[in-house]
Amino acid sequence: MRNFDETTITDAVLERVKAAKNDRIRQVSEALVRHLHAFIREIEPTQAEWEAGIDFLTRTGQMCDDKRQEFILLSDTLGVSMLVDAMNHRTPAGATETTVLGPFYVQRAPEHPLGADISGPIEGTPLLVTGTVSTAECEPLAGAIIDVWHSDDDGYYDVQQLDEIGEFAMRARFRTDENGRFWFWSIRPAAYPIPHDGPVGKMLEAQGRHPWRPAHVHFMIAAPGHRTLVTHVFAADDQYLDTDVVFGVKDSLIREFACMPAGTAADGREMRRPYHHLNYDFGLKADTDARRAEERAA
């Protein structure tokens, strides 16, 4: 087959990628060609627009380094990351809803005892975070591992200012106690714009969109026999809840970061100044595959 025109080229490319040995690669390649060609066919780009598209993708790739992942920002801001997350987490009742991981997660954050203050050298309004981790059937999960990370009150994460502060802060790992409870101190995070000095920032501007995310605390929670939960809890009073640039907000993930007067806090700490208090009770979904494997092994 040769002589391709706009009515035959798509079938020709589909025929060509059928040679893929791996079934999944063949399936993804065929779907990519169909949808990509349908997009091109709908917009009928001029040669100059095609060149602009090539240039946009090239600049997006070249903006990436070990501290910046512009293609993840593109996926996030086009709603692709949330769509992939949603399809991978069709959540049963009782389990906490998921949202995107984001670019600021760090593996092997330092472990702290329950009740620790993880704000390190960062100043801000004190925030007490409390909660529980349970099964979807409300049975407490003791010893669950909780990774937590969030921004400072200017919207910057520790990894964005590591040269200045020299250590991880507003980031830690905890384990729930025998009743599935956890609690720790930090500072209240702020809303922040995603990095927008690159191609994705230009795209957002051209689309008439702001680059902001509402204030939130990230959680990753793992327990044996359960699917690891990746989510955020958002501040109920934030102005960007309805327009989160990465479409990550869900009503069930919004809580009051309640203003508390000076005095004895819920964990017994004596506070000389007002602070905020966030409580969230998490539910983990059973990992049925892992359970079956455990049952077979037993």
Next chain:
Amino acid sequence: MRNFDETTITDAVLERVKAAKNDRIRQVSEALVRHLHAFIREIEPTQAEWEAGIDFLTRTGQMCDDKRQEFILLSDTLGVSMLVDAMNHRTPAGATETTVLGPFYVQRAPEHPLGADISGPIEGTPLLVTGTVSTAECEPLAGAIIDVWHSDDDGYYDVQQLDEIGEFAMRARFRTDENGRFWFWSIRPAAYPIPHDGPVGKMLEAQGRHPWRPAHVHFMIAAPGHRTLVTHVFAADDQYLDTDVVFGVKDSLIREFACMPAGTAADGREMRRPYHHLNYDFGLKADTDARRAEERAA
């Protein structure tokens, strides 16, 4: 609107990009979101597959530099470049069909007199190229500008070996004579693989495809009042005509690179050894917009 799940996220993103002030940016953004989400929804990528996709795009961008454009290779090998070309050149009868520009075109190639040998320091089987340039109604076009470029008999262009050869070769600009004719000498080009040591090469391998293009000579032909023609002429005996990796072959663009015995060639040159002869008569499409402008000015 918040609380996006896999049934609502697409409408949410579409709603968001509606804020684009520029109509075309809004139209392209909306189409991109619809088709991209449809692709993701069809393949339901795992989190690991999504990461592999991000990594592929990132590596493709980072493979690009001033001598290599990996995203154009991706567009070419997925048939997108030919689709865009086809939609931009719905050719009327009498006009030569178009094909992709490719990555080896150079602006301002050296102009040579008709009959010149442009092979420079490159050795190979001599090739006489002759032909005419006419309107779609077969009227000869005198003074049309012809840019020509092609590979050597190992499949490499001059720009890929400029450090060694030190000058342009197998590349030139000519002007047709008063009867719309042109002729020049060079060497016969060979089939060649597109650069395949990057992400696109890995993709082709995974899709069970070879990276080869059939032997061809590139032409770009411009004349006042006509749309500039970008095309190739392919060698009729090439084994890759049916499987050109970038889908660029059209039957009307195939010609014999005819074997000729030693003796007097068509332009009067005495050849002591056998050579090849390629003839192609090109037809240019009228540029009605330009003509209307000329008529208004007259």
